Amino acid sequence: MAPPPSNPHRHTRQLCFVLPILLLSSVAADSTPSYSSHCPSPAPSPDLVHTNVNDTIALLEHFRFSPGFFSGSGASNLFMPGVSGQFSFFPHAVSRTADPALLHLSSARLTLFGERAGAQNGTLGFGSYERIYDVAISFRLDGYYSTTTSELCMVGTGTDTDGPAKRYADVDLRLRVPSKPSLVDPFVAGRLEGGADFEAVNLVAYADGDVYEYSEGRATCPAEAAATTSARRALEPQQPGGGFSCAAIRSRLVSEYRLRHAQSNSSSLPKLHEPAMMVNQVRCAANGAVRLYAVFSNDVRLWASANRFAVENQGVVAEGFWDAETRRLCLRACRVELLVSYWSSAAEKLEVRECGIGMSFWFPAVWTVRDRSATAAMLWNASGDAGVISNPITASTFQYIIRTTTTTTNLSDVKYSYTQTFLDTATRHYYLNARRSMSNANKKTEASFPGTYNFSSYRDLEFRFLADNEEMVRGQAYPVSIGSAMVDGDELAAEYAFSRHAAPEMKQSRLVNISYGILFQFTAFDRPDCSEIKAEGVYDTETGFVSMLGCRELNVSTDCKVLITVQFSSLEESQASGHGKGRISSLRDKTDVLYFESRNITLYGMYSEQVSESIWRMDMERIITLASSTLSCAFAILQILHIKRNRDAARATSITMLVVLALGHAIPLVLDLHTLLANRSRLFVELSGNGLLELHELVLRVPALIAFLLQLRLLQLAWSGRRSSGHHRSLDAERRVLLVCLPLYLIGVAVSGVIHAENSRATRKDPLLVDFPGTLWGALASYAGLVTDGFLLPQVVLNAFSSESSSARALSPWFYVGGTVIRVAPHVYDVFRARRYVPSAKTSYVYANPRDGLFRSAAWDVVVTCGAAALAFLLLLQQRLGSDVRRTSHIWLASSSS
Numbered sequence: 001m002a003p004p005p006s007n008p009h010r011h012t013r014q015l016c017f018v019l020p021i022l023l024l025s026s027v028a029a030d031s032t033p034s035y036s037s038h039c040p041s042p043a044p045s046p047d048l049v050h051t052n053v054n055d056t057i058a059l060l061e062h063f064r065f066s067p068g069f070f071s072g073s074g075a076s077n078l079f080m081p082g083v084s085g086q087f088s089f090f091p092h093a094v095s096r097t098a099d100p101a102l103l104h105l106s107s108a109r110l111t112l113f114g115e116r117a118g119a120q121n122g123t124l125g126f127g128s129y130e131r132i133y134d135v136a137i138s139f140r141l142d143g144y145y146s147t148t149t150s151e152l153c154m155v156g157t158g159t160d161t162d163g164p165a166k167r168y169a170d171v172d173l174r175l176r177v178p179s180k181p182s183l184v185d186p187f188v189a190g191r192l193e194g195g196a197d198f199e200a201v202n203l204v205a206y207a208d209g210d211v212y213e214y215s216e217g218r219a220t221c222p223a224e225a226a227a228t229t230s231a232r233r234a235l236e237p238q239q240p241g242g243g244f245s246c247a248a249i250r251s252r253l254v255s256e257y258r259l260r261h262a263q264s265n266s267s268s269l270p271k272l273h274e275p276a277m278m279v280n281q282v283r284c285a286a287n288g289a290v291r292l293y294a295v296f297s298n299d300v301r302l303w304a305s306a307n308r309f310a311v312e313n314q315g316v317v318a319e320g321f322w323d324a325e326t327r328r329l330c331l332r333a334c335r336v337e338l339l340v341s342y343w344s345s346a347a348e349k350l351e352v353r354e355c356g357i358g359m360s361f362w363f364p365a366v367w368t369v370r371d372r373s374a375t376a377a378m379l380w381n382a383s384g385d386a387g388v389i390s391n392p393i394t395a396s397t398f399q400y401i402i403r404t405t406t407t408t409t410n411l412s413d414v415k416y417s418y419t420q421t422f423l424d425t426a427t428r429h430y431y432l433n434a435r436r437s438m439s440n441a442n443k444k445t446e447a448s449f450p451g452t453y454n455f456s457s458y459r460d461l462e463f464r465f466l467a468d469n470e471e472m473v474r475g476q477a478y479p480v481s482i483g484s485a486m487v488d489g490d491e492l493a494a495e496y497a498f499s500r501h502a503a504p505e506m507k508q509s510r511l512v513n514i515s516y517g518i519l520f521q522f523t524a525f526d527r528p529d530c531s532e533i534k535a536e537g538v539y540d541t542e543t544g545f546v547s548m549l550g551c552r553e554l555n556v557s558t559d560c561k562v563l564i565t566v567q568f569s570s571l572e573e574s575q576a577s578g579h580g581k582g583r584i585s586s587l588r589d590k591t592d593v594l595y596f597e598s599r600n601i602t603l604y605g606m607y608s609e610q611v612s613e614s615i616w617r618m619d620m621e622r623i624i625t626l627a628s629s630t631l632s633c634a635f636a637i638l639q640i641l642h643i644k645r646n647r648d649a650a651r652a653t654s655i656t657m658l659v660v661l662a663l664g665h666a667i668p669l670v671l672d673l674h675t676l677l678a679n680r681s682r683l684f685v686e687l688s689g690n691g692l693l694e695l696h697e698l699v700l701r702v703p704a705l706i707a708f709l710l711q712l713r714l715l716q717l718a719w720s721g722r723r724s725s726g727h728h729r730s731l732d733a734e735r736r737v738l739l740v741c742l743p744l745y746l747i748g749v750a751v752s753g754v755i756h757a758e759n760s761r762a763t764r765k766d767p768l769l770v771d772f773p774g775t776l777w778g779a780l781a782s783y784a785g786l787v788t789d790g791f792l793l794p795q796v797v798l799n800a801f802s803s804e805s806s807s808a809r810a811l812s813p814w815f816y817v818g819g820t821v822i823r824v825a826p827h828v829y830d831v832f833r834a835r836r837y838v839p840s841a842k843t844s845y846v847y848a849n850p851r852d853g854l855f856r857s858a859a860w861d862v863v864v865t866c867g868a869a870a871l872a873f874l875l876l877l878q879q880r881l882g883s884d885v886r887r888t889s890h891i892w893l894a895s896s897s898s
């Protein structure tokens, strides 16, 4: 199944940060405040001329703090009140001075990343809303660092580019940077003062660089039987002996962990009682030394964005070594406490408290239905007898947010081991359900199910779902293993394993073993301790039926009596009937406390083949859109020529019709402008990134713009034709046209209002269809679409009233036949598309965009098509037969309006 397009917001965010910094660095260099007035110590000293490159690199690393965390009352002055943020600090140059204990840091850049709220007016004055947006404030600082006092003092200026550029002229930064960071002294902390501009901002970060001093003696892990080592993955399977890679260990460690504690009255680490831990910062050296900072909490959602420095009331810092022989990371750790909560404005301080905690991490090589942690860990109280570990805390990585992309960890060396009792139960329920569904299924010969058709992907077995009748329950399910293939983790490795192992197994046997992870969002399930159901069972490749038994984690126990059944739609029928249905139920007695009401679920998503189909469709629609607006131009030009050749035609053309047409061309253009303006804060970024696409869409609208201008020219010609002819008769006729048409247009308002409301409600019911929201603009656009579809109406009425008009053959056949075809084609196409393609996000509709008219109801499409064709036919008769028809059409109009 296809991944949804990855959230562009993240890239936007990064770019938003980078751009202002680039701009700022050129601005902020002048008129630095004086160093000595802000920093009584350390006293400055002249720079040494000769520098050692290796030394400078090490120093630059030592003074690089990123990511860091800031808070305090100054943060509320600079950003939104009550919110903290992240900072980065990079010195541009570090040099030693005549005083050996003094370092000179120059042109250091401190950047604070925070959020602001602002009122944002809707485009063209429609509505207003509060917008929260990212802001970066950059400071350029110079100063000195004393290795004896560990004190860094710097002065400088800052610039704020949000709104009119604001300068902070008089800023000083005081940080305590441990000259030799160690387990008990690992943090950089201090404050930024803004003089008159803002109050103090408190900063804290985890020290970087190779100057870190590891304690004497190796941290020890508990002794164990040699056999357990083979159940662990090596750090680098490609290298003999497993090797050590900093990048590998960092990417495997940085994650969220679910903790399992001993009974609270017997825990050996009573202060670390939270249910979840996040390893936040990891540093390592080439010799296998590793140190890290982790935090504990009961609400993991605050950690959703990676690459931030996390601050919680409880944490640990740890240091140790990777033991390649036993494939374990053995660490000694100290508890870290936050002295003042960051929600208060007072200074906060991370303080290292008692040490004597043992910690180890490893990477299980075998996954089962109960234990599927990419990384596992253990924490114990090491202050007692060495070698005796009682009541440790165990930890394993877990997934708690709906994933937008698969993880990048290569899990191809993990083996999935199925549990026979789970398979047995699942198979039993498979036979129970299969018999039932077999009896009422009308056997189709041509049906291929996910995973089995040519060029299928393991991601075809992935799906998202909504619970029926419960709007808020939604989730995602992803296969962990299929047959003997591990398909979790890195996408390439998974795809390889799938095509190599799973696909042949699915061809060979009808039932394959399968295991899934099922994540929930917004539910009673949605607590960090039970957000995922781990399930395994069987998949019938011939009927697309999955039956699985799963475990859901509760805070004190695990409930392994959850039955999950899923019926996938076949590739052929999913076009019309959706992606499939399923059910999550409890196998427990109704009286059991762990029993829950069963839920029916509806699957959604697209098979990989449908994704490529829909990309193809969008490309086709772009071409059709371009062709149709180019044809509009051509027809308008032909009409202009027709009028120039035929003087009477100008006088006989209905002004009302031309106005309707001009508006019909203008409104989609305005809507595009609206979309563009609504994003104008991101415009710069979008033009450099995803914006290319948007620019593309705008270029596609150029023929439409030309068509609009040609319509205006036509209007001008018709108007001047009227004026030159001088007599009032034709204007009288136009007035009568309005008298007939206006009531019809008013009826149109009502009709399109009802249909638009209907469409909006259908959209809301179906959360997959992200539609143009039910705004005033949306309704207006639908109405404009309707009126433009009937653009010939005023001309037909005018011809009926004025014999002159019909005999003058106001319109070139190209113009009215061609124009009608252009208006009708999207409706015909809409009917075709609804039958041919899976409904997808409406934003993927380029041509026959519901935004530009009333679509999404086949009956309505037919009505519009017939109406437009009838008008064109009537006009043809009028122009052919001239005034003869006048009376007949008069009668027709009278009878149809009564």
Ligand SMILES: *[C@@H]1O[C@H](CO)[C@@H](O)[C@H](O)[C@H]1NC(C)=O
Pocket (backbone or CB within 6 Å): 052, 053, 054
């Ligand atoms: C810098 O380090 C490299 C290796 O790490 C060494 O070969 C080189 O000699 C060092 N240079 C100086 C000036 O110390």
Ligand SMILES: *[C@@H]1O[C@H](CO)[C@@H](O)[C@H](O)[C@H]1NC(C)=O
Pocket (backbone or CB within 6 Å): 119, 120, 121
């Ligand atoms: C929004 O509109 C009001 C007037 O309607 C104006 O005073 C205000 O400055 C506008 N705000 C923004 C952010 O454009």
Ligand SMILES: *[C@@H]1O[C@H](CO)[C@@H](O)[C@H](O)[C@H]1NC(C)=O
Pocket (backbone or CB within 6 Å): 263, 265, 266
């Ligand atoms: C811990 O508490 C449980 C009940 O919550 C009790 O059964 C158990 O005996 C207690 N253990 C100790 C060592 O006090």
Ligand SMILES: *[C@@H]1O[C@H](CO)[C@@H](O)[C@H](O)[C@H]1NC(C)=O
Pocket (backbone or CB within 6 Å): 268, 269, 270, 271, 335, 354, 355, 356, 357, 381, 382, 383, 384
């Ligand atoms: C470890 O256990 C001892 C008592 O055996 C206790 O005093 C100490 O606080 C514990 N350490 C931690 C970090 O909880």
Ligand SMILES: *[C@@H]1O[C@H](CO)[C@@H](O)[C@H](O)[C@H]1NC(C)=O
Pocket (backbone or CB within 6 Å): 453, 454
């Ligand atoms: C799949 O490919 C095989 C040959 O590679 C072909 O015989 C078969 O018809 C294809 N099946 C479908 C459904 O396209």
Ligand SMILES: *[C@@H]1O[C@H](CO)[C@@H](O)[C@H](O)[C@H]1NC(C)=O
Pocket (backbone or CB within 6 Å): 237, 238, 410, 411, 412, 413, 490, 492, 493
């Ligand atoms: C994943 O790791 C295996 C070795 O365990 C290696 O052979 C394979 O190339 C890796 N795949 C990717 C995509 O990195």
Ligand SMILES: *[C@@H]1O[C@H](CO)[C@@H](O)[C@H](O)[C@H]1NC(C)=O
Pocket (backbone or CB within 6 Å): 417, 418, 419, 420, 423, 483, 509, 511, 512, 513
């Ligand atoms: C499913 O797994 C079980 C246990 O590992 C194994 O005995 C059985 O052969 C597997 N079934 C298939 C169809 O591979």
Ligand SMILES: *[C@@H]1O[C@H](CO)[C@@H](O)[C@H](O)[C@H]1NC(C)=O
Pocket (backbone or CB within 6 Å): 555, 556
């Ligand atoms: C488990 O979670 C439920 C719901 O949040 C709560 O009521 C219950 O007290 C928790 N039990 C324990 C032992 O923490």
Ligand SMILES: *[C@@H]1O[C@H](CO)[C@@H](O)[C@H](O)[C@H]1NC(C)=O
Pocket (backbone or CB within 6 Å): 468, 598, 599, 600
């Ligand atoms: C779920 O669907 C089944 C039929 O598939 C139906 O019998 C049952 O009533 C539904 N349950 C709920 C709670 O809607």
